[in-house]
Amino acid sequence: MSSQPVWGAATDIGTRRASNEDSFVAEPPVFMVADGMGGHAAGEVASAAAVSAVRRLVTAQDVREPDVQRRLEAARSLLQALPPTLGRSPGTTISGVVLTSRDGVPHWLMVNLGDSRTYRLQGDVLQQLSVDHSEVQELVDAGHISPAEAAHHARRHVVTRSLSAASSLAADYLLLPVEPGDRMLVCSDGLTGELDDAMIAGLLRSRPHPQDAAEALVAAAVAAGGRDNVTVVVVDAPQP
Known part of the structure; x- marks a missing residue:
């Protein structure tokens, strides 16, 4: 395969958030997305710290789980050192x-902590690779509610x-061989809170270039309500 994938990214504040x-x-x-929590300033600081830490892997070769884990630990150390004034x-x-x-x-090495998501599109099939670390996902897993009910549950953001x-730092990791034609989607829940998987898959399939796909997904989420910040990264596998 060639040395580089093709990718695109887009983000939007949405219609209701101040930042x-x-x-x-x-x-x-x-290729990662972080969705900060704790309100203005605190959430921005946390997501920026996470991204700053994992960006150090950009120059690494053959990254493995312990490499990512060390970067997450470095981000946690940054957060622990913050003054309580936030x-x-x-x-x-x-x-x-x-x-x-x-x-x-x-290979793709997927990492997930929280309820931002990573998907893989292969042909017409969109598969969610990450598993949400959320209260509603636990309710779905226990059979108490359906996935459709989870999408509108009052505690879906917990x-x-x-x-x-x-x-x-109990992150999930998944190692998958890269398949020709793989298109990976990484997003904050500002996307999945507004668009269902069928609409997401349709937009991913209809935009040949990842940058166009990322921008179309963000625009559609904002048009659908934009109740949260929306961030999307789309990555196409390197060609053979």
């Missing part, structure tokens, strides 16, 4: 992929894991 607490990195081989404790989700290799074979000063 954008999302941050992202889209620099090969690192008010509410800052925290952030983080999700995305690192393009790496195993024995010379290209996360059960995050990157914060007190975090255990």
Whole structure:
């Protein structure tokens, strides 16, 4: 395969928020989105710290889980060192992929902490690779509510894991071989809170270039209500 993927990224404050607490990195081989929590200033600081930490992997080769974990630990250390003047404790989700290799074979290393999401589009099939760390996902897993009910549940934004000063950093990791035609989507919940998977898949399929796809997804989420900050990174696998 060629050395570089093709990618695009877009973000928007939305229609109801005073600031954008999302941050992202889209620099090969690192493609991640962080959605800050804790209100204005605290959320921005947390997501920026997470992205600043994982950006250090941009110059790394054959990234592995411990490499990502060390960067998350570095971000947590930054948050622990913050003065208490920020008010509410800052925290952030983080999700995305690192393009790496195993024995010379290209792989996606997915990481997820919180309820931002990572998907893979293969042909007409959109698959959510990450599992939300949220109260409603636990209710779905236990069979108490359906996925459709979860989309409108009053506590759908309550996360059960995050990157914060007190975090255990129990991130999920998944290593997948890169398949020809893979299109990866990384997004904050400002996208998935407004658009269902069918609409997301349709926009991903209809825009050949990742930058056009990212901008179209963000624009559609804002048009649908834009109740939260919206950030999207789209990555196409390197061509053989």
